[in-house]
Amino acid sequence: MNLLERAPIELKAWLLNLLGVFGVPDWALAILSALLIIGTVIAVFLGLFALTSVMERKILARVQNRLGPNRVGPFGLFQPVADGIKMITKEDLVPRGADPIVHFLAPVVMMVPALLVLAILPYGRDMVPVELEAGILYFFAVGAGTEVAVFMAGWGSNNKYSVLGAMRAIAQMISYEIPLVLSAIVAAMIAGSLMPSVIVAAQGGFAFGFVPQWFVFTPWGFTAGLIFYIGALAESNRSPFDLPEGESELVAGHLTEYSGFKYATFFMAEYVGMFAICGLFVTLFLGGWQAPLPFLEIIPSWCWFFGKVCFVAFTMIWVRATLPRLRIDHLLAFAWKFLLPMSFAAFLAAACWHYAGRGALGWGMSLVIVAVPYLALGTSFTRRFAVSKRTYQFSE
Amino acid sequence: MMCDFFHSLCADPVNAIGGWFVLLPAAVLLLAAAASVVLRNLIHAALCLTLSFIALGVVYLALGAEFVGFVQLLVYVGAVAMVIVFAILLTRPDELERSRSFFAGFGPAGGAAAALATLAVLLGAIFTSPTGDRPMPPAVAVPVADLGKALMGDYVVALIVIGVLLTAALVGAAVLAMEDEP
Numbered sequence: 240m241n242l243l244e245r246a247p248i249e250l251k252a253w254l255l256n257l258l259g260v261f262g263v264p265d266w267a268l269a270i271l272s273a274l275l276i277i278g279t280v281i282a283v284f285l286g287l288f289a290l291t292s293v294m295e296r297k298i299l300a301r302v303q304n305r306l307g308p309n310r311v312g313p314f315g316l317f318q319p320v321a322d323g324i325k326m327i328t329k330e331d332l333v334p335r336g337a338d339p340i341v342h343f344l345a346p347v348v349m350m351v352p353a354l355l356v357l358a359i360l361p362y363g364r365d366m367v368p369v370e371l372e373a374g375i376l377y378f379f380a381v382g383a384g385t386e387v388a389v390f391m392a393g394w395g396s397n398n399k400y401s402v403l404g405a406m407r408a409i410a411q412m413i414s415y416e417i418p419l420v421l422s423a424i425v426a427a428m429i430a431g432s433l434m435p436s437v438i439v440a441a442q443g444g445f446a447f448g449f450v451p452q453w454f455v456f457t458p459w460g461f462t463a464g465l466i467f468y469i470g471a472l473a474e475s476n477r478s479p480f481d482l483p484e485g486e487s488e489l490v491a492g493h494l495t496e497y498s499g500f501k502y503a504t505f506f507m508a509e510y511v512g513m514f515a516i517c518g519l520f521v522t523l524f525l526g527g528w529q530a531p532l533p534f535l536e537i538i539p540s541w542c543w544f545f546g547k548v549c550f551v552a553f554t555m556i557w558v559r560a561t562l563p564r565l566r567i568d569h570l571l572a573f574a575w576k577f578l579l580p581m582s583f584a585a586f587l588a589a590a591c592w593h594y595a596g597r598g599a600l601g602w603g604m605s606l607v608i609v610a611v612p613y614l615a616l617g618t619s620f621t622r623r624f625a626v627s628k629r630t631y632q633f634s635e
Numbered sequence: 636m637m638c639d640f641f642h643s644l645c646a647d648p649v650n651a652i653g654g655w656f657v658l659l660p661a662a663v664l665l666l667a668a669a670a671s672v673v674l675r676n677l678i679h680a681a682l683c684l685t686l687s688f689i690a691l692g693v694v695y696l697a698l699g700a701e702f703v704g705f706v707q708l709l710v711y712v713g714a715v716a717m718v719i720v721f722a723i724l725l726t727r728p729d730e731l732e733r734s735r736s737f738f739a740g741f742g743p744a745g746g747a748a749a750a751l752a753t754l755a756v757l758l759g760a761i762f763t764s765p766t767g768d769r770p771m772p773p774a775v776a777v778p779v780a781d782l783g784k785a786l787m788g789d790y791v792v793a794l795i796v797i798g799v800l801l802t803a804a805l806v807g808a809a810v811l812a813m814e815d816e817p
Contacts, residue, residue, distance in 0.1 A: 341682065373702050373779045380692075380705040383713030387685055390720050394678055406724065409717060416713070433779055 244539045248365065251275055276368045280357050287549075288510040289319035295556050302560035326503035334397055334496050341395030346497070346504035349388035353508040353515065355381045360518040361436045363528045363541030374435045375427055378519055379420055382474075385512065386412050389493050392505070396496035404492020407482060407567060411473055414571050415480075418578035419470030422463035425582075425589045426454050426523040435519075439527030449533065453526035458605040459588035462613075464524035466582050468551075471520055473574070475513040478559035482567060517551040518544070525551070577616055584612040657697040664690035677723050685716040702779050 242249075254275070255268050263271070293308060293315060300307025308315035333342055359374040361367045371377050386409050393405020427433050430441035442453045454460035473480040482489075489495075494505055521527060525547050528540035535543075565573070588605035595601035667687035674680045688711035695704035741748075786794055 338678075341678070371701070373705055376702070376705045376709065376779075380708035380713070383709055384689075386717055387682075387712060390717070391682065394724075402724070406721075409721075413714070413717060431780075 244364065246539070247279070247363070247541065280362075280368060281354060283545075284354075284357060284511050284514055285507070287514055287545075288507055289323075291510060291514075291552060292322065292506075293318040295559075298553070298556045299560050302557070323503075326500055329499040331499040331501060332496070336397040337496065338395045338397065341391050342496070343501075345388050345392035345395055346501045346508070348384060348391060349508040350504055350511075352381045352384035352388075353512040355384075356515045357511070357518075359435055360515070361439050361522060361527055362544050363539065366528075366541060367436050370434070370436065373433045375423055375433045375438075375519075375523075378515075379416070379423070382512075385508075388508075392497070393493040396493070398496050400490045400495045401493050404489045404495070407489075408476060408493060410567075411476075411480060411482075411570060411574075414574040415470045415473035415578070418466050418574060418582045419474060421579075421582035422466040422470065422585060423519070423523055425459060425463040425585050428586075429454065429460075429589055429593060435522050435527070439522055439529065442526040443529055445533055451526055451529060451531050453524065453529070455524040455526075457592065458602065458609050459585045459592055460524055462581060462585040462588065462609045464520070466578050466585065467520055467524065469578065471513075471516040472555060472558065473570075475509060475516055475555075477513065477555055479562040479565050480570060481559075482564050482570065513555065514548060514552065517548045517555070520551055521547040577620060580612055580616060581609075584609055657694060660690045660693035660697060663687075664694060678720075681716070681719050681723060684719065685712060688712050688716060702777075702782055 251272065255272055258271065259268060296318070297307040297315070308318045311317040311321045333339060356378050358369040359367065359371055359377055389405050389408045389412070393401045393403075393408075396402075426438055430438040432438065432441075442451070444452050446452055450456065455464045472478075494502060497505060521544065528544040530536045530538060530540075530543050588608040591604040591608060592601045595604050664687050667683045667690055671680045671683035671687060674683060689708065692704045692707040692711070695707055
């Protein structure tokens with residue numbers, strides 16, 4: 240058990256030792272050590288991306304009662320290879336009116352934050368690439384670069400669909416970032432640190448010997464976790480929040496004028512970003528690399544982390560297959576008028592929990608603080624958006 | 636001295652370069668800031684300004700101010716740059732042409748005079764400032780938790796005043812954007 244648990248760390252130490260024997264100087268070993276970690280993380284996530292790109296289609300196909308890709312390799316598993324070859328050999332078109340530099344740089348800028356945020360996730364026990372004291376803050380600070388990239392893609396393409404799509408995407412990202420950050424702060428507040436590894440450690444242990452003490456199993460944690468999950472869907476532009484790319488009205492939003500490998504880069508960045516935010520969700524609310532039951536701790540911690548990340552990604556695909564797309568005004572109203580007050584409620588409930596403790600008092604108080612605004616906002620929303628005859632401004 | 640530097644460079648390049656690393660983002664910062672002033676294309680200027688915001692954040696990080704660096708990125712790149720970009724996108728270019736300000740009449744000479752006056756004021760402030768005479772405080776890594784405690788303890792009044800100000804601005808913006816009921 241211990242061997243498997245520490246396998247990645249031991250493997251790296253063994254490799255570096257081997258190089259040290261051959262007389263590689265210490266400073267080069269330090270750089271190599273960093274490069275090894277970076278290479279492994281990028282390889283794992285790009286592998287996950289390749290796997291997900293085919294699994295997503297398979298799952299969607301299963302939901303829609305069809306077969307999905309099954310021609311290339313066993314069960315269609317080599318589909319990503321075929322896609323890759325197609326993407327690389329496809330002609331790279333740049334519109335004549337486009338801004339060539341901005342158009343070219345946008346996919347690059349998109350990829351940078353998606354890869355950078357992977358640095359702070361705790362992948363297992365003692366397996367954090369970069370231990371930052373303000374790790375959660377780093378995640379959101381670097382993630383802000385995505386909005387710049389989306390804007391560059393939209394404006395640089397010199398296409399009205401691109402600009403409209405980019406503006407929708409940015410409006411949506413900025414609106415949903417506020418509940419996202421507020422709900423992340425709730426977890427940081429209870430753990431008393433912005434360090435991801437400390438937050439994971441705070442969710443360790445089992446109540447009554449078998450109930451994991453993950454934050455999602457508390458009233459405030461459940462609320463904040465759900466808000467974070469919805470925010471994560473919106474932040475990674477996934478259905479039902481994929482209207483920046485709503486093909487029926489905007490062709491493909493800011494991706495309209497991209498083809499070939501630039502398009503693939505956007506696609507890749509979006510999926511890696513989705514995995515990163517799933518990883519943060521798992522870290523903040525689902526106990527990170529902690530096993531769900533005491534006897535399951537024989538399975539290595541990094542397996543649990545990636546298992547949970549894949550499960551969350553699976554639920555996102557499931558949501559995509561189930562829910563229809565929202566309208567832009569509904570989407571923004573939902574963020575500002577429902578999620579924002581609810582995240583304040585979760586915030587308050589977590590504060591009460593902090594002072595009242597993990598007892599009947601803490602449970603009762605935080606439950607009431609979360610439930611009352613939920614019921615009030617929910618009833619007001621159903622009244623305001625009750626089904627009635629629609630009136631439109633520009634059509635009959 | 637040059638020889639010493641080369642010697643340490645060969646022995647331990649990571650540490651030898653580490654101290655000079657701050658110069659790289661600083662150079663990017665200056666170049667991007669200059670480009671954002673010089674470029675005629677508004678969007679390019681805004682993107683260069685964003686780059687200079689990012690470079691400033693990296694300068695903070697290289698100087699060891701982790702929290703300030705990340706907040707700089709979060710606030711300036713995530714919010715301020717986007718507000719600038721939206722302001723450019725939502726104004727029509729023809730309106731931009733027509734709105735001639737009073738100062739535009741003075742031409743390049745007026746611009747140069749304004750720049751010189753600003754430079755004089757800034758230089759005066761810098762040279763008369765007592766900050767340069769004070770001894771360098773020792774570099775300490777401040778834990779984020781201590782920063783939070785200071786903000787919630789000693790500086791709580793300032794924090795709350797800024798919060799009220801921002802809320803007022805937000806309410807004002809919402810009132811301005813609200814459509815009149817027909």
